[in-house]
Amino acid sequence: MILLSVGYSRKSRDIINSFSDLCKFFKDKGMNIAIVENDVGNMHNIKCILRDTENDIKLFEDYRDMFYLYASNIIYDFICQEYELSLMDKILKERYSYLSGEDLTEIKKRCSSVIMGFGIFDAENILTTINRKNNMIKKIEEFLQESNEIILDGFITFRLKEMNSEIISIIDGVVEEYVLEKEYSEFIKLLKYFVEIQESRYDLINIIINEKGEYTIKDENGNSITKEFFEDFDIDNIKGEINKHDMLISALITCSPKKIIIHGIENAQCEETMETIKSIFLDKITICSGCELCKNLKIPAKTQKPEL
Numbered sequence: 001m002i003l004l005s006v007g008y009s010r011k012s013r014d015i016i017n018s019f020s021d022l023c024k025f026f027k028d029k030g031m032n033i034a035i036v037e038n039d040v041g042n043m044h045n046i047k048c049i050l051r052d053t054e055n056d057i058k059l060f061e062d063y064r065d066m067f068y069l070y071a072s073n074i075i076y077d078f079i080c081q082e083y084e085l086s087l088m089d090k091i092l093k094e095r096y097s098y099l100s101g102e103d104l105t106e107i108k109k110r111c112s113s114v115i116m117g118f119g120i121f122d123a124e125n126i127l128t129t130i131n132r133k134n135n136m137i138k139k140i141e142e143f144l145q146e147s148n149e150i151i152l153d154g155f156i157t158f159r160l161k162e163m164n165s166e167i168i169s170i171i172d173g174v175v176e177e178y179v180l181e182k183e184y185s186e187f188i189k190l191l192k193y194f195v196e197i198q199e200s201r202y203d204l205i206n207i208i209i210n211e212k213g214e215y216t217i218k219d220e221n222g223n224s225i226t227k228e229f230f231e232d233f234d235i236d237n238i239k240g241e242i243n244k245h246d247m248l249i250s251a252l253i254t255c256s257p258k259k260i261i262i263h264g265i266e267n268a269q270c271e272e273t274m275e276t277i278k279s280i281f282l283d284k285i286t287i288c289s290g291c292e293l294c295k296n297l298k299i300p301a302k303t304q305k306p307e308l
Contacts, residue, residue, distance in 0.1 A: 003033070003060065004048040004071055004144065008152040010082040011044070018074040019046050025070070026063065032056045043151075072140040075152070076133060077116075083156050084115050087167050095168075096175060103178070110174045115167070128173075132166060188279045191253055195280060198256035205229070205257045207248070210297050213269030215248055218293070229255065245273040252277060263288045264297045 008015070016037060023033045032051035039045065048071075050056055060067070088111050092104060099107070117129040139159070143150060156163065204220040217229040230251050252260065260277070265287055268274050278285050288294055 001050045001052045001057065002047055002148055003050050003067065004046075005149040006046045006075065006152065007043050007150070008078070008082075009042055009044070012078065012082055014081065015074060015078040016046060018077070019048060019071075022067075022070055022074065023048060026067065029059070029063065031059050031063070033060075068141050068144045069137075071144060072137045075140050075150070076137050079136070079152065079156065080116050083152070084163065084167060085112060087164065088112070088115060088171065091164070091167055091171055095171065099175075103182075107171070107174055107178055110178065111171055114170050114174065125173075128170065188276070191280050192282075195253055195256050198253070200258045201255040202257040204259040204261065205255070206293060207260060207262045208293055208297065209262070209264040209267040211264075211267055213267055215244060222293070245270045249273060249276055249280075253280070257284070259284055259286070261286045261288050263291065263294045267297065 006015070006019075016035075019035050023035045026033050032053070033056075034049050036047045036049055037045065038047075050060055088108070092108060092111070096104065096107070114125045114129055115132075117133060140150075140155075143155065202219065202225075205225070206218040206220075206222075208216040208218060210216070215226070216224060217226045219225050230247060232251070232254060260281055262274070262277075262285065265274060
């Protein structure tokens with residue numbers, strides 16, 4: 001009894017090994033199942049065959065849904081590896097041939113991660129991969145429940161337009177993210193250079209962040225210098241896109257202190273601001289883990305108001 005027949009034109013041992021492991025898994029459950037390979041022209045075929053006995057057929061029916069779900073996962077991985085990555089290469093060459101070889105290599109690596117679902121740490125990309133995988137596996141499983149024979153080249157041709165659209169969407173998203181990261185990196189390099197050539201106005205400043213995320217600036221002697229520090233900005237009339245976080249970064253770059261100690265970083269409202277400051281000032285930054293200044297971070301009721 002043929003449980004499943006898979007035909008494909010790509011040369012790969014991976015799918016054969018995966019189906020061999022699948023058969024072994026069900027053999028261990030007492031099912032008399034085997035895998036048979038044969039080639040017809042340029043088409044490779046894998047057949048999962050069940051011994052035609054009442055006991056084996058009954059056992060298979062108990063595991064039917066599991067078998068086709070596992071088989072669908074194997075087919076999905078094979079399609080990603082052998083078909084979608086080739087399609088990705090083709091689309092990258094067509095749409096982004098103007099990018100440098102180094103950029104294309106990195107973009108290809110990131111796109112492969114999203115398509116294959118490995119090495120991803122970005123939440124949006126993880127979600128994209130999970131949704132794609134679930135949708136594709138569902139379609140493969142529905143197909144296998146209706147027919148025990150699938151020709152992968154035909155299956156892919158049937159949904160090529162949809163697959164092409166998905167891959168383009170992934171590539172465009174990755175390229176946009178990569179370009180933004182590169183622009184940000186270049187911007188940080190420029191700011192670091194500007195800081196290096198600036199004359200330092202302060203040997204040391206303390207950035208104190210209270211529970212409301214407000215900033216107070218103190219010098220090395222613990223004197224408040226917030227107004228002096230932000231003297232180039234109208235802190236009472238902040239308008240438009242400029243906010244206290246942008247002002248902090250701009251003031252630090254302008255003053256270019258030799259050393260910066262950040263107190264109460266856990267109170268920071270904008271993590272991106274803190275990361276930008278760290279990227280620009282590097283070893284000039286110290287994150288305080290507890291001192292006298294840190295002990296006074298709670299805002300006394302209507303007695304003391306931070307200056308920014």
